[in-house]
Amino acid sequence: AQSVTQLGSHVSVSEGALVLLRCNYSSSVPPYLFWYVQYPNQGLQLLLKYTTGATLVKGINGFEAEFKKSETSFHLTKPSAHMSDAAEYFCAVSRYNQGGKLIFGQGTELSVKP
Amino acid sequence: EAGVTQSPTHLIKTRGQQATLRCSPISGHTSVYWYQQALGLGLQFLLWYDEGEERNRGNFPPRFSGRQFPNYSSELNVNALELEDSALYLCASSPEEGYTDTQYFGPGTRLTVL
Numbered sequence: 001a002q003s004v005t006q007l008g009s010h011v012s013v014s015e016g017a018l019v020l021l022r023c024n025y026s027s028s029v030p031p032y033l034f035w036y037v038q039y040p041n042q043g044l045q046l047l048l049k050y051t052t053g054a055t056l057v058k059g060i061n062g063f064e065a066e067f068k069k070s071e072t073s074f075h076l077t078k079p080s081a082h083m084s085d086a087a088e089y090f091c092a093v094s095r096y097n098q099g100g101k102l103i104f105g106q107g108t109e110l111s112v113k114p
Numbered sequence: 115e116a117g118v119t120q121s122p123t124h125l126i127k128t129r130g131q132q133a134t135l136r137c138s139p140i141s142g143h144t145s146v147y148w149y150q151q152a153l154g155l156g157l158q159f160l161l162w163y164d165e166g167e168e169r170n171r172g173n174f175p176p177r178f179s180g181r182q183f184p185n186y187s188s189e190l191n192v193n194a195l196e197l198e199d200s201a202l203y204l205c206a207s208s209p210e211e212g213y214t215d216t217q218y219f220g221p222g223t224r225l226t227v228l
Contacts, residue, residue, distance in 0.1 A: 043221040100169055
């Protein structure tokens with residue numbers, strides 16, 4: 001069965017530091033990959049997605065992610081953290097045989113210290 | 115363009131009662147998805163509706179049910195509420211059925227079962 005693993009349930013960085021949130025998926029066939037962000041007491045907002053083509057995907061708010069098939073990874077990065085980036089981040093996958101559903105990782109809570 | 119809307123924002127029920135949650139998709143979207151976000155359990159897929167038909171359901175008991183109306187809005191019903199049904203229920207919509215389409219999420223309904 002398809003699964004998504006996010007390494008680290010909680011990541012803390014200083015303002016201005018690099019943000020790296022890790023996501024690995026299990027699949028013999030590359031799925032479609034998504035990163036969503038959830039601010040407190042809100043729904044999910046799409047940051048970026050990978051379908052086909054260029055493996056480096058740029059999203060909103062300065063985030064980007066790189067699809068690495070050989071490593072089955074889709075890590076999310078941002079060069080310089082801002083206080084407003086503090087939120088929970090979810091990696092998700094979608095495949096043709098999943099009946100429309102997204103399968104989510106368990107989430108990573110990002111804290112940004114001043 | 116208006117996003118996905120959900121009502122009510124908060125819902126408090128007692129054990130054994132029924133809850134009805136509502137979702138309006140983005141204009142032009144025909145697919146609606148429901149997810150449960152319970153503390154400690156992450157985001158779990160509940161139901162997928164497209165063109166008025168239930169296309170897939172997750173691993174939830176039959177007391178979780180729903181429907182999609184001709185205007186593509188959707189309703190989630192939870193019967194015989196149990197304490198563990200307390201969660202944030204998120205609705206998402208996408209333009210068409212298919213695993214390639216991005217799912218856009220609403221703000222959620224927070225259900226509390228006492």
